[in-house]
Amino acid sequence: MTHRLRLGILIAPPLLLLLVAIVIPLAGMILFSVRADSFDPNEGYSLASYQEFFTDPRYLRLMGQTGWTAFIVAAVAVLLAYPVAYFLAFHSGRWKLTLIALMIVPAWTSYLLRILSWKVMLGSGGLLSSLVNGIGIDASSLPLLLYSPQAVVITLVYVWIPFAGLPIFVTLDRLDKRLLEAANDLGASPLRAFWRVTLPISLPGVLVSFIYVFIPTFGDWVTPLLVGGAQGGILYGNIIQSQYTRALNWPFGSVLSIALLVLILVLLLLYGRITRVLTGENGS
């Protein structure tokens, strides 16, 4: 009994936190999505907001476009993070911990500050344009880098690289080095050993990285707002934000949020399936 009581006391605070911070708001969101009015509960309930979402092609189009942006960001972040993680796992020697810390250090800075610092770098008169000027090209003749869809991708990739690197590093670091020796003994070239041994074993880590980057990018609205400008500044999250804070259409904002949530849940299920297949094939 006392054991149970102690367990109960230990579990109660996190359970309470989950309830207050996740379950109740989610339930509220679902409730709001079927309300007819943002503020007046007497107006009753309706599915009009859902109908609007599915019949107006612009929202689904924006969702697709945002998904594509998130895909590019996640793919580029993983591609760039992989070599770094590889180096850390196999070649960093006694510098390993120091170098990992260095990789993570930028993530200690506030998210907003990191985005704002890219504003300084991408803006005209910023670091990049001085660099271009330095090699003899007139930067003012080039199109502006800041306030474009490209600026959003660059900034998001930078922000998420440390998070993409860690899971890959962990799988590579745990890799049984004897497998590589065996591959070598059996006459495989280093490239072939990487292709047939290292890469397949690290794929689950790569997928985790991808998901780590993809999901928060899909819902992000701060980065497009700050560096995207009029041409790249509107992603799915921005419309959700605007529905809540400006249009005062909480029901529709809730529908947009739920649609995003459902999509991501489906992707996560898909991811679980893929990892199972991958690890099954590797026979580990």
Added chain:
Amino acid sequence: MKGLRKLLVLALLVFAVVGGTFVFAQEDQLMVFDWAGYDLEGFWAPFAEANPDVAVEFTYITEDSEAFARMASGLETDVLHPCWHQPYIEAGLVQPIDTARLTNWESIPEVLTTKGQGEDGEQYFVPHVWGYSSMIVRTDLVEEVPDSWEDLWDPQYAGRIGIYDSGEVAVAIAATVLGLEDPFNPSEEEQALIEEKLIELRPQLLAFLVDPAEMEQLLISGDMWIMAGGWNSTFMAVSRALAESDPDAAVEYVAPVEGRFGWLCGYGMSANAQNVAMAYAYIDALISPESQAYLTNTFGFGGANPESLSMVDPETVELLQLDQTDILNDTIFLPDVSDELLEAYATIWDNVKLAP
């Protein structure tokens, strides 16, 4: 066991002391919902002098429809400073103001005070500041200086125009360019035309902006040539900065041929204000001649209290024509937006952003 009890008592004591100071501190706190910039102490210096123990806490407004949304969804504040009035009065979000409790009230001209009245004849808002929403142009960077709102659609400025991220102002610009009979009360058909016109403007735009610092920085760097819907304060800040840093640069506050838009913001008191006495003192301080002179000298805005004019920089007054009594005639003041139009404008602006 004894140790535990001691610890408990100690914890309770600490809790009581900390909690007590918190409750005590709350009594002397005034919450103000205001635009960034109005938190400068120069504005409320007379209040701070008279009430040195009161902590003034600011929450920031970035745009009027957003401010209204936040108030409607229950933001706690004592004082608010929106530039829309009627929607707050109709929604019962503000309380009537007893003007007899404001020592500076008598100085404010009637043409302004009527704008803060409800249909019941009560005063709900105290007029505080007015200014323009016009075009700020880097005249050294453009080949031709635009002189009409229509020029925003001219391809020579493509990608170099910033616009105030507000459906209300954007709709006003488009409605004016379309030459609508009543640009501030468009029919549904006209709303569709406005939306179409604004979607055509989208490729011309560099950014949707709400942050005054960002507007200034973009004009100073030259990335942005035209700020559509720009305020006096932004123009003042940019011309001051450029005069210091770049003698070849030039910036002008252009009044389009159709007229520049004007706005008037006032202070109101939240219907559930916690600190009504302090709120009166605060509002009274902000319409004092000293505070109003600080307003004009710092931001180039017009103050509601004309007694401040003797204390302000005459060049600023002349440049922005702040002393003209017929200013109401050649400035198109943005009227209060009705509930239906409020929603329609938000939808139009969202659709412009959603357009492929």
